[in-house]
Amino acid sequence: MSLPAIPTLSTCEKCLNKYTNVAHNWCKPCQINNLKENFTKWTSKNKEIDDFIKQQQLQIKTNNDAIFEWIPYNKFNIIKTMNYPIAIWNDGPLKFNKDTKKYERISKEKVSLIYKSNSENIINEFSNEIKKYQTLIYNDLKIYGISQNLDTKDYILVIKSEYCEKCGKKYTDARYNWCYPCQRDFLKNFTNWNSGNKIIDDFIQSMRPYISTNDYNAPIFEWIPYDQFNNIQQIGEKGIANLAIWKNGPLHYDYLGRKEWIRELDKKVCLINYYEIIVATNEFLYEIIQYLYNEQIYGVTQNPHTKNYILVFQNKYCENYCKMCGEKKHTILCNPCIMNNLKENFTKWTSENEIIDDFIKKRQLQIKNYHDTVFEWIPYDQFYNIQIMRKDNFVTAIWKNGPLKFNMNSKRKSDKKVILKYSYNLQSITDEELYSTENCHGISQDPDTKYYILVLQSKYYCKKCGKKYTNTNKWCNPCQLNILMKNFTNWNSGNDNINDFIKEMQLKIGDCNDVVLEWISYDQFNNVEQVGIGGFSTVYSAIWKNKEYKQVALKCVHGSQNVKADFLNEVKIHLRLLQLLQQSLRFGNVRFLNVHGITQEPNTKDFVIVLEYAKGGSFNNWIAKYKGFSWRNKLIILPSIINGLDGIHKNHMVHHDFHTGNILLDEREFSVESQKIFISDMGLCGEIGNTDETKLYGVVPYMAPEILRRKPYTQAADIYSLGMIMYFLATGRQPFAGRDHDHYLMLDICEGIRPKINAPEAPQCYIDLMKRCWDPNPDNRPNTTELKGMINLFWDSINLCGEGRYDIRDQFTEAEAYRKSLLHIKSNESNKSFNSQITQANNYTSRLIIYNTNNHSSDDFSDCAIAD
Structure with missing residues (x-):
């Protein structure tokens, strides 16, 4: 008896099948049914047209497809006649809303009306016209449906408008109402600014015609009055770079929203001072041109007091300047500044052991960038809530002040959980091969036992055994292997070769993403249905109960009652390829079916490989x-x-x-x-x-x-x-x-x-x-x-x-x-x-x-x- 389907976040509430598009909660079969149920609620009064529209509706494939409709002519307001009339469709087209899980209308949509005479071959004419808009590379122009002029009786194909309202030419990209000639001319005539310097003004004006043909979101280079900037914050001692808030913000084309030029208010930007430049030279203008090609630069301004020119960049450009010295180092903090800061601090701490002190100083001076962990001497009284982690020399604790982090200033992240690894001799502590500064905060000493302590980052070490995690997913290979070995007595295939093979494969896992091959009892499968047959195997689809009713494929290998090497070899090769897939990007978008385990068909006694199911x-x-x-x-x-x-x-x-x-x-x-x-x-x-x-x-x-x-x-x-x-x-x-x-x-x-x-x-x-x-x-x-x-x-x-x-x-x-x-x-x-x-x-x-x-x-x- 089949069990009922269990609803999940990825299943349709109506039919309980998996959404066709899980990310958008869109179920194709249910949406097709909704369209069919709606067939009686509209008519063109022409059966041939009605049938054509229904056929188009039932061909939807994704949630982004336009719903092809019969659109009454009185729903349009004609606004301009060009190559094709342009109109505003008052109700607008249907668009799927993933939150409400329904189609909703986007009102006031601008459309083009393509007239067709009321001929006997009207359906062929519409079919050919639709194919014309399905170009080789892109099929993004929406085709909304059919209407009919009430006076002339001509039929009309309704598409998303592809003609510019201003010049009447085809949009460069109709998806975003982007007309390159019009936008270029708009910017060329955009003259509500004046730098007070004709060379600068002419330069900016000359840049306007060179906006990218299709980079709709690229910022426009402009003159920006200095009083547009608030909250100016100097970076480093020299003040070359400054963070600021640009009140009006940069000008860009809102291609996803209003389809017009807008400003992004209160934009955080980076100001780069050119103290030596108070006259716009050709060299300065040439440098700007280089930035136009390589950086997202917003414009140029001038300090009214010092008269020096300033280039305005995206705020992330300031990350190229050291926050201590202010020099351009292509990093937030340059290595010399970090070294100087640490050296100045050498006199403020001591372990009272010269060997330990020298070792810590050496490790500190090996830091390469501001992300690195600072290796320190940590007084023992900095630790509280010390708990035994296991029987040997590992304990957990909370470090009150926490590790040192280099950012705008040297700051600490307080109350940091750490692991304390006790060591009984000095040599093991200073053995550089045992650990790295990447996973070790520093050294401490128990004042009672005098044992030295390595202070380790807890995120790198297993809470059960204290050993370093095998990977960054907090996965410990030794602990996982112990769990699998303890479970060996809880299953039995009834075949020693199969048992030994599964155990061998389980003990070879080396990563959390590796497949754990299992013995799966055949009674775990419901709804077993044949889906294919080959020369030496039959493939079935089934529902695996213990895996949240997961659909799987059962590959039943004929004549495999007596297990031979080739049967196990197929499983082994699958597992090997899956492992290689985790280690390499060379496979591209292709995948190999996951192997879940092995089972046995109770009637034929043939062994069965349990695989991932490919629905297509x-x-x-x-x-x-x-x-x-x-x-x-x-x-x-x-x-x-x-x-x-x-x-x-x-x-x-x-x-x-x-x-x-x-x-x-x-x-x-x-x-x-x-x-x-x-x-x-x-x-x-x-x-x-x-x-x-x-x-x-x-x-x-x-x-x-x-x-x-x-x-x-x-x-x-x-x-x-x-x-x-x-x-x-x-x-x-x-x-x-x-x-x-x-x-x-x-x-x-x-x-x-x-x-x-x-x-x-x-x-x-x-x-x-x-x-x-x-x-x-x-x-x-x-x-x-x-x-x-x-x-x-x-x-x-x-x-x-x-x-x-x-x-x-x-x-x-x-x-x-x-x-x-x-x-x-x-x-x-x-x-x-x-x-x-x-x-x-x-x-x-x-x-x-x-x-x-x-x-x-x-x-x-x-x-x-x-x-x-």
């Missing part, structure tokens, strides 16, 4: 959503796959069975930017429990020709498989679709036959790179580093940034236009054809290839059989 299924299952794979999206998702393979290769491993069925996705809905990608089946280097050289395991269309010839498996073979994944990503078709996976196909692959593809179905540069991955000579195939570089070049090109090239951008633009032209054809395919495509994708699962002879030179493959 395999890449194969995404064929139904192929229309969502714009070329921009493909260039987002492909690097994640390459990064995963790169991480495997950099760790001197190979995948052996790389194909679309082993690439899993975390989310069911299509959202490439937030999608987590998993690479699975890392442990299958052959048939489970069998390493016979006469047998191979894989998906024939993804297998490199040298592997089919039974040559050793190399990283280049994985690259060949990646090339076939690139083909699937480009076309939505499996390689060699429609062909049997038999020895005839194997023969064709070895003779150089590859899937057919030509531009503009894919950009020619992409095809060329893909075909290099297919090269029959493994030495000619690119490695993952080169592949990453090429994909980055493609991305830079479509965005026209970095080293991007126009010829590459044009190829991707042509391919995207071709893809969109096929969408209408694909959407009209019959269900029968679609189901056939899904069935074909499901046939692309790994299978056993059995060679009946040991003749490695045979190229006709007549001696092999492929298991069903």
Whole structure:
């Protein structure tokens, strides 16, 4: 019997399923139902239009998508007629509010009205117009719905206004009502200031036309009257740098709010005095220009008394000046000032032991910056609330005055909890290898026992054993291993090999993020449902009761009742990769499925690997959503796959069975930017429990020709498989679709036959790179580093940034236009054809290839059989 779902902060209150977008409390299924329930509350009085609007509404994917609506014409106030009429939509569009968990209207929205004649092909006209606004790179322009002029009866597509009210030209960026020519002219004519110096005035005026085309939030360089500054605070002795409050504050474009120029009142700023400059020289103006490119500088002012010029920066710029001497040192406190301060204090303390005093002074003079802990002599009477921590020489205490912190002044953080480690001899105290100033405050001495004491920072040491934490998360490896060992008697798999393996893996954990492999009783799982089947395993989804009803995947390995090395090897490789993932950033956005533990199916007695569940299924299952794979999206998702393979290769491993069925996705809905990608089946280097050289395991269309010839498996073979994944990503078709996976196909692959593809179905540069991955000579195939570089070049090109090239951008633009032209054809395919495509994708699962002879030179493959 299934248990009811338990509501959590991440589950929808209405359906109790996990929110589609947890951060915004947005549940797609419930919102779709709400839209359906609202269908009867509006009508255009044209069934074809109504159906089109309903279809558009049901295609929402995220909480940021605009809700496509029927909008009565009387809801608009026409304000200007240009290329398209501009109007104010009084009610405004619907926007999802994550706090109320409802759609609410944003009133007085400015929109453009695109008129369409009331023709027989009105739906096609609207569809084509909508596609026109879905550009290759960005799809941010909101399309709100359809209306109808009551007089002319013309239908109208309502979109967020993309035309500037002032000049009538298209906004540079309609998302923020940003018209670069108008904003540039506004600033050029912004003359409500006067420095009293024509050179300065002309310089500032000349800077105005050079505002960034799309850096909407960049501050504007201006002349600032000196009386605009309050609360001026000198930094250091020389007074070069000063903190101040600018009353009116800097001028910037409010692109997220009012879409106009505003001032940020009472802004904290940094004033840098140029005492030697009272005349604006070319050298001074040139220095300002350098700051304009490298720093966020607000403007220039002049002290009315000294007449020297002052540059006005963001307040954080003052952090470049030492707070003691005032010199520009690129740090809040410079090292010489800290050293001088400590040296001046040497005469104010003593341990009454010359060796200890010299040791402490030496440690103090090793400080490199103001963040470092100051190593001190600490009188014993500074400690109170002393408590025994454990039986040996560790106690906890509260340090009354607390450690010294260098900031604006030398201050102490009082009542600091510390650990006191007693030492019975002087040598151990002065042994520099035992501790560092990073985790030690200093030395003290018990006046009764005369034992010296190391005063340690409590945050670095375990409260149970007194040993230093293994990492900064206050995780103690020895204590955690003790807990696991004590728990060994509380579980039993009934199989000594499994028991020993789990214990071995548990005792290898070395970090708080490492997976603790468990034996999990099968009765801990509810709602067990089959989700996939392969040649040697069946995968089920299940709910794990003891883990707050967490959904997991159960990989049941056929014939594993008698545990063999390969079964345990798969688990071991998964754990190894997860550990490497914690230690390295080379994997990018790709992940490997967490391994929670091992269980056993009570009926078949097969052992089962309990894995993290990927809700989106395999890449194969995404064929139904192929229309969502714009070329921009493909260039987002492909690097994640390459990064995963790169991480495997950099760790001197190979995948052996790389194909679309082993690439899993975390989310069911299509959202490439937030999608987590998993690479699975890392442990299958052959048939489970069998390493016979006469047998191979894989998906024939993804297998490199040298592997089919039974040559050793190399990283280049994985690259060949990646090339076939690139083909699937480009076309939505499996390689060699429609062909049997038999020895005839194997023969064709070895003779150089590859899937057919030509531009503009894919950009020619992409095809060329893909075909290099297919090269029959493994030495000619690119490695993952080169592949990453090429994909980055493609991305830079479509965005026209970095080293991007126009010829590459044009190829991707042509391919995207071709893809969109096929969408209408694909959407009209019959269900029968679609189901056939899904069935074909499901046939692309790994299978056993059995060679009946040991003749490695045979190229006709007549001696092999492929298991069903």
